[in-house]
Amino acid sequence: MIVELFYRRQALILGTLSMIGLLVFWQIAVDAGLINPFFISTPSQVWTEFLVQFEDGQVAANVGATLYCFVWSMGLATVVGIVLGMLAGWFRDVESALEPFIWFKYSAPTVAFYPLFIAWLGYGTPTIIAIAFLFALTPIYANTLSGIKNIDRDLAKAARSFGAKPLDIFLQVALPGSVPVMMAGLRLGVGRALTGVVVAELFGANAGLGYAITYYGQLMQTTKMMVSIVIVILLGVILTQILSFLESKTDSWRVDSGR
Amino acid sequence: MAQIEIRDLGIDYRKPKSNEVFSAVDNVELSIEKGEFVTIVGSSGCGKSTLLMAVAGLVNLSRGSIKIDGKQVTGPGPDRAVVFQEASLLPWRSVRGNVKFGLEMQRWNGGDLNERAMQMIRLVGLSRFSDYHPHQLSGGMRQRVNIARALAVDPDVLLMDEPFGALDAQTREIMGTELLRIWERHKKTALFVTHDIDEAIFLADKIVVMGRNPGHIKEVIKVDLPRPRDEAILDSDDFHSLRKRLRAHLAEDMSSMQLVKEVA
Amino acid sequence: MADMTAETTATRQVSFSALRPSREAVVGTLAVLAFLVLWQIAPSMGWVNGRFTSRPTEVFFAAIDVFRKDDFLFHARISLTEFVAGFALAIIVSIPLGVLLGTSKIARYLIDPPLMALYIAPTLVLLPIMVIWLGIDMAPKIAVVFLGAVFPIVLNTMAGMSEADPRFLRMARSFGATKLDIFMRVLVPGSLPALLTGIRLAVGRAVLGVIVGELFVSQAGIGYQINLYGSAMRIDRLLVYVLIVSAFGYTLTILVRSVENRIRDWRSK
Numbered sequence: 050m051i052v053e054l055f056y057r058r059q060a061l062i063l064g065t066l067s068m069i070g071l072l073v074f075w076q077i078a079v080d081a082g083l084i085n086p087f088f089i090s091t092p093s094q095v096w097t098e099f100l101v102q103f104e105d106g107q108v109a110a111n112v113g114a115t116l117y118c119f120v121w122s123m124g125l126a127t128v129v130g131i132v133l134g135m136l137a138g139w140f141r142d143v144e145s146a147l148e149p150f151i152w153f154k155y156s157a158p159t160v161a162f163y164p165l166f167i168a169w170l171g172y173g174t175p176t177i178i179a180i181a182f183l184f185a186l187t188p189i190y191a192n193t194l195s196g197i198k199n200i201d202r203d204l205a206k207a208a209r210s211f212g213a214k215p216l217d218i219f220l221q222v223a224l225p226g227s228v229p230v231m232m233a234g235l236r237l238g239v240g241r242a243l244t245g246v247v248v249a250e251l252f253g254a255n256a257g258l259g260y261a262i263t264y265y266g267q268l269m270q271t272t273k274m275m276v277s278i279v280i281v282i283l284l285g286v287i288l289t290q291i292l293s294f295l296e297s298k299t300d301s302w303r304v305d306s307g308r
Numbered sequence: 309m310a311q312i313e314i315r316d317l318g319i320d321y322r323k324p325k326s327n328e329v330f331s332a333v334d335n336v337e338l339s340i341e342k343g344e345f346v347t348i349v350g351s352s353g354c355g356k357s358t359l360l361m362a363v364a365g366l367v368n369l370s371r372g373s374i375k376i377d378g379k380q381v382t383g384p385g386p387d388r389a390v391v392f393q394e395a396s397l398l399p400w401r402s403v404r405g406n407v408k409f410g411l412e413m414q415r416w417n418g419g420d421l422n423e424r425a426m427q428m429i430r431l432v433g434l435s436r437f438s439d440y441h442p443h444q445l446s447g448g449m450r451q452r453v454n455i456a457r458a459l460a461v462d463p464d465v466l467l468m469d470e471p472f473g474a475l476d477a478q479t480r481e482i483m484g485t486e487l488l489r490i491w492e493r494h495k496k497t498a499l500f501v502t503h504d505i506d507e508a509i510f511l512a513d514k515i516v517v518m519g520r521n522p523g524h525i526k527e528v529i530k531v532d533l534p535r536p537r538d539e540a541i542l543d544s545d546d547f548h549s550l551r552k553r554l555r556a557h558l559a560e561d562m563s564s565m566q567l568v569k570e571v572a
Numbered sequence: 573m574a575d576m577t578a579e580t581t582a583t584r585q586v587s588f589s590a591l592r593p594s595r596e597a598v599v600g601t602l603a604v605l606a607f608l609v610l611w612q613i614a615p616s617m618g619w620v621n622g623r624f625t626s627r628p629t630e631v632f633f634a635a636i637d638v639f640r641k642d643d644f645l646f647h648a649r650i651s652l653t654e655f656v657a658g659f660a661l662a663i664i665v666s667i668p669l670g671v672l673l674g675t676s677k678i679a680r681y682l683i684d685p686p687l688m689a690l691y692i693a694p695t696l697v698l699l700p701i702m703v704i705w706l707g708i709d710m711a712p713k714i715a716v717v718f719l720g721a722v723f724p725i726v727l728n729t730m731a732g733m734s735e736a737d738p739r740f741l742r743m744a745r746s747f748g749a750t751k752l753d754i755f756m757r758v759l760v761p762g763s764l765p766a767l768l769t770g771i772r773l774a775v776g777r778a779v780l781g782v783i784v785g786e787l788f789v790s791q792a793g794i795g796y797q798i799n800l801y802g803s804a805m806r807i808d809r810l811l812v813y814v815l816i817v818s819a820f821g822y823t824l825t826i827l828v829r830s831v832e833n834r835i836r837d838w839r840s841k
């Protein structure tokens with residue numbers, strides 16, 4: 050039992066150790082004068098600064114602003130991506146018509162459009178949401194499309210032999226079958242939406258984690274900047290973990306119902 | 309002395325993620341003469357593969373010993389070659405590349421590798437396909453390549469783990485006859501695991517019947533059918549009685565399996 | 573799975589014949605044409621402000637201008653240098669690292685968490701700190717390209733190595749293969765497709781890295797030009813540069829994919 054626990058947790062134990070090791074190394078390297086703290090600060094300074102920013106409400110304000118844009122862009126990308134993906138997955142011509150645009154979107158540097166968005170939508174939040182929306186759209190659309198397209202042919206055939214109409218097949222076979230692939234798309238979308246928000250904030254915002262990073266970056270205040278960088282990284286991990294968890298839920302649900 | 313001497317063999321597996329041990333094979337005693345064709349039958353999970361892999365030197369022994377020509381087996385060696393059940397051809401190599409693989413690993417220095425490989429490919433009747441890749445071949449052809457690869461390194465002992473297990477009945481029969489044809493030429497000692505009773509009898513000089521929990525040898529049956537053999541032998545009386553005997557053994561095993569299930 | 577769109581083009585059966593182009597191609601072309609027409613007439617019809625949207629014709633003439641004057645080659649060379657340097661560095665670092673992680677479980681357990689965190693997290697947020705460390709010339713862009721490209725390659729190489737079919741390993745051992753043999757003859761060829769997938773995914777991130785890096789702060793490069801024309805509201809020229817970058821990323825992705833497909837093709841399905 051204990052051995053089993055160790056084997057199961059081996060990854061976690063070693064992973065935690067390596068994280069701690071990294072932090073300790075960072076701290077010691079600076080303390081020992083190997084690295085100039087101006088360049089990278091230290092974990093203890095970052096922690097102290099985090100508490101300060103936490104006390105005066107900066108953390109809450111920045112995280113709030115970033116999450117606000119994140120939720121909007123992710124929500125929009127989910128709705129648009131899934132609807133378009135379903136249409137394209139079900140109707141061949143819709144897919145063909147959308148394909149050139151999706152390819153352009155995939156290979157174009159979305160951030161380059163930010164002057165355009167500022168002209169169309171105004172400075173700040175709307176532009177940030179638009180850019181993050183475009184960042185997140187591709188994987189959600191693409192996974193929904195492939196999920197619907199690669200439906201279980203045998204199941205569809207069986208359903209048809211029982212007299213199921215195309216709509217029934219779509220609702221009963223294609224849709225449930227593509228849920229796990231869609232969830233994977235959402236998981237990828239979450240990471241990209243966050244990237245979109247933060248990158249857009251680097252370029253033009255009045256609040257948010259990306260804004261704080263550029264702001265303190267321009268002032269060359271490494272410690273203050275590090276606080277927001279670390280928060281962004283943690284946020285990315287946490288959000289992706291949540292989606293991975295949901296993904297495993299839907300996956301197990303699918304296996305159960307398949308029996 | 310026999311060529312292969314297995315004495316008091318026992319193999320334990322550690323159950324995954326715990327330190328409990330599970331005995332897969334125990335108390336196995338077996339002697340195999342040079343040039344003998346031995347088949348191993350038994351119900352699924354009774355340790356046939358484990359026994360074969362032990363002779364191949366691919367699993368560690370927990371008890372007892374395996375000797376080949378008087379030498380203790382401690383790992384894989386050039387005196388043995390294995391034909392695996394399926395999916396052991398490297399997909400990125402051509403037929404010839406796959407046949408050459410074993411030669412390369414053993415640093416073959418008996419002449420040109422390509423020539424040696426082609427010779428083996430001809431032997432299994434695949435000359436026309438030597439540049440094909442595995443996914444372009446049928447299941448039967450892939451197993452021919454597998455056999456060619458094992459024969460290429462010129463082993464003293466050929467170890468085969470259900471090489472025809474994934475094939476349909478007809479192909480299986482053809483491959484069996486083919487294997488015998490090749491074997492008659494070289495008379496290499498062969499150890500052949502199978503589920504198929506007819507196959508076991510058709511090929512064998514000696515059939516090893518295994519039982520389960522833990523894997524052990526229940527009986528060793530001599531097969532005195534004349535060689536060379538062909539399909540006609542399948543209808544002979546001797547064959548029928550052997551088949552009956554083996555069936556009874558396996559049925560016994562199946563019912564004990566049922567019992568285990570009910571108790572559990 | 574990040575780019576399933578691409579997958580669909582590859583898996584589709586293209587039935588090219590000189591007389592009858594495929595339905596998909598026709599529909600796709602029509603859609604693009606319809607979009608172009610709409611874009612062209614929308615400002616004249618007063619639906620949108622042409623100053624903010626430009627027109628296809630304007631973009632076309634701007635493209636001619638950009639290629640003839642505008643020091644296009646000078647800026648392109650700078651961006652390309654940043655891209656190539658960062659990407660090369662990423663390949664040099666990531667392949668050995670991926671191999672190490674793919675073959676050693678302990679190393680994997682140790683490095684996996686920080687690696688995953690950096691793979692998931694937007695590495696572009698490190699841009700401001702790169703600027704503090706490395707200045708405003710090419711170096712921080714190279715660093716950002718490197719950071720964008722390195723993780724997909726490491727993770728895919730690692731997966732390709734560690735997910736090698738155990739049956740192949742056993743087969744190789746049965747012929748007395750040494751550890752080096754197994755590595756060179758089984759693991760390396762076996763993980764080649766995964767490595768290429770990693771490189772393909774890295775291309776998009778690296779291109780984005782160059783442009784974002786230059787948009788953020790620079791004195792030259794394609795991103796610099798985009799920024800310049802963006803703030804001057806020269807939408808036509810901005811779009812020309814964006815299209816150039818897209819074409820570059822697209823071509824490179826397609827190129828890597830075709831190698832990838834070729835390799836997968838003469839392997840099993």
Ligand SMILES: Nc1ncnc2c1ncn2[C@@H]1O[C@H](COP(=O)(O)OP(=O)(O)OP(=O)(O)O)[C@@H](O)[C@H]1O
Nearest residue numbers: 321322323324332351352353354355356357358359
């Ligand atoms: N690597 C392993 N670790 C733990 N247990 C194993 C391992 N390999 C096999 N076993 C167990 O050992 C027993 C014998 O397995 P083995 O593969 O030898 O059976 P088999 O007779 O070849 O079965 P089959 O006819 O299905 O191939 C089985 O109960 C199996 O679960």
Ligand SMILES: [Mg+2]
Nearest residue numbers: 356357358469
């Ligand atoms: Mg077996």
